[in-house]
Amino acid sequence: MIFDSTLLILLALAGLGFVSHNTTVAVSILVLIIVRVTPLSQFFPWIEKQGLTVGIIILTIGVMAPIASGTLPASTLLHSFTNWKSLVAIVVGVLVSWLGGRGVTLMSSQPGLVAGLLVGTVLGVALFRGVPVGPLIAAGIISLVIGKQ
Numbered sequence: 001m002i003f004d005s006t007l008l009i010l011l012a013l014a015g016l017g018f019v020s021h022n023t024t025v026a027v028s029i030l031v032l033i034i035v036r037v038t039p040l041s042q043f044f045p046w047i048e049k050q051g052l053t054v055g056i057i058i059l060t061i062g063v064m065a066p067i068a069s070g071t072l073p074a075s076t077l078l079h080s081f082t083n084w085k086s087l088v089a090i091v092v093g094v095l096v097s098w099l100g101g102r103g104v105t106l107m108s109s110q111p112g113l114v115a116g117l118l119v120g121t122v123l124g125v126a127l128f129r130g131v132p133v134g135p136l137i138a139a140g141i142i143s144l145v146i147g148k149q
């Protein structure tokens with residue numbers, strides 16, 4: 001049998017997800033393992049190219065669902081412009097979105113940074129109950145530190 005270090009790393013990360021009770025990490029990695037060890041592996045180029053976009057679309061759908069369903073009425077949205085805490089939330093939302101945009105650019109122009117960002121994100125999600133949007137924001141922060149766009 002051939003030793004597959006990548007598969008071993010994925011299994012360790014999935015185990016870390018289970019041990020830390022973070023099913024998001026565990027399930028995501030297990031899906032990737034299944035893709036890797038089956039004929040579905042032919043879809044990796046598509047997953048690598050479009051996976052982030054599909055994930056952002058799904059995340060945006062989840063965030064916008066309360067508006068679309070009516071559980072977050074228009075009046076609440078309008079009131080967000082009159083409360084200082086909501087105004088701070090708007091500013092932070094703009095800042096984080098801007099950082100994420102810079103992060104996408106940096107990740108595509110400096111692929112050597114991606115491994116560290118991914119390991120850090122998986123550890124943050126698994127150990128600190130984070131959410132796996134970290135690579136984009138982290139890359140945006142890195143772009144500010146190293147001066148790249």
